[in-house]
Amino acid sequence: KAGVTQTPRYLIKTRGQQVTLSCSPISGHRSVSWYQQTPGQGLQFLFEYFSETQRNKGNFPGRFSGRQFSNSRSEMNVSTLELGDSALYLCASSLAVGGQSYNSPLHFGNGTRLTVT
Amino acid sequence: GNSVTQMEGPVTLSEEAFLTINCTYTATGYPSLFWYVQYPGEGLQLLLKATKADDKGSNKGFEATYRKETTSFHLEKGSVQVSDSAVYFCALSSTGGGNKLTFGTGTQLKVEL
Secondary structure, three states: OOOOEEEOOEEEEOOOOOEEEEEEOOOOOOEEEEEEEEOOOEEEEEEEEEOOEEEEEOOOOOOEEEEEOOOOOEEEEEOOOOHHHOEEEEEEEEOOHHHOOOOOOOEEOOOEEEEEO | OOEEEEOOOOEEEEOOOOEEEOEEEEOOOOOEEEEEEEOOOOOEEEEEEEOOOOOEEEEOOEEEEOEOOOOEOOEEEOOOOHHHOEEEEEEEEOOOOOOOOEEOOOEEEEEEO
């Protein structure tokens, strides 16, 4: 079974630009979560989607947004990039049987490393 | 709010040494607790989990026991190998919190021959 796939693996953008990251979950998984990992702040929850609906949101500005498609694939978008947005962005999928996903382990992708210059 | 505190690294051990990585948490209700491991250049992998008090999670020789009275979930392994070198994250998810995990800052483990 294929794992969680994130594309692209690396991105370099300039301040003020916007960027879209993609995540394909494990087949059959309906919940997709996004996390930001930085040396200073560690791992921080961005948002979670289930059945195309945002279920949960972390404390990030509105520049960070996401969506989920009917095939469970998800994208996240960051607009008006800032230097501080440089990070490893991790996507994770979960089975989320019955919508109760808290007891279903997350399966993480290898991440997209975004560098903002 | 929820928080997880784990010991700072790096932790450097010789092969076959005993490992303990401390983790304590603050949360309301009855959270589920997890240890994740991250190898260089990769995403996180679930190492073990416990969903209620006194549960012991175990995998690949690693163990951790959910201690509600001390709000702790310390990771232990009796004999580490060089291949265990990685960053270890303690995390919790609160009841009804979906897949919103709160992570500790991570502890880097280096195992030398």
